[in-house]
Amino acid sequence: MDESGKRDVVFLVADGNMRTMIGTFLSRKDFPHKLGCAPFAFDARRDFVPAPHHDSEIPLRAGALLQPWRGEYRRAIVVMDHAYDNAPPVEEIRARIAKQLQDDWAQFAVIVIEPELENWFWSGHHEVIKKALVWRPRKGDDRTPRQVLEEAGLWLPGQDKPEHPKEAVEHLHRMKYIGDMSSGIFKRFAQHVPSVRRCTDASFQQLMATLAEWFPAEKNAYTTTEYAQ
Structure with missing residues (x-):
């Protein structure tokens, strides 16, 4: 499939708070400098797909929810909380979603926040x-x-x-x-946080590492091979 003319990344998120925090942070002019990655095309108004039924829907329908956007985007990132009723183990969630995405997306990442975004x-x-x-x-x-x-x-x-x-x-x-x-x-937190280095949450580090790997600068502080697909 011809990848020319496509946007860089689409985000499938479980709720509006995720969209707000990620969108605000990635929209900051100093974001590439903070992360140590190259700039990439991002528009908080259009590069998000919300899951209508929030976290519990994503392991079941991530592939279907992202399928309409395959012709418009090169890469996909799925972000969801682990704290919902009857949630399976994190690794099982990642595996379920990866199975749905692997045929359609050459590059994707699955971010499962333990237990929830507030972390x-x-x-x-x-x-x-x-x-x-x-x-x-x-x-x-x-x-x-x-x-x-x-x-x-x-x-x-x-x-x-x-x-x-x-x-x-x-x-x-x-x-x-x-x-x-x-x-x-x-929104206020993402606007004012001075550094990404002090966040010890593994899922946040995974997100930052994925973006640094996909859009590398000459030197960046994050690398990942474990999570990004």
């Missing part, structure tokens, strides 16, 4: 997290989001992140420490 959010960038959350502590309360969550038993001492990252955000909202539970949280 990308809880990085070491504390000031960026507060800005993204629209952090509003009570008068005289100078605790950080981490300290509030530790005292609630939702962030265990010694751990890099909360065990249940979405529940952590929901708790802060319920306690009125934050005023926003919309995709704006993810």
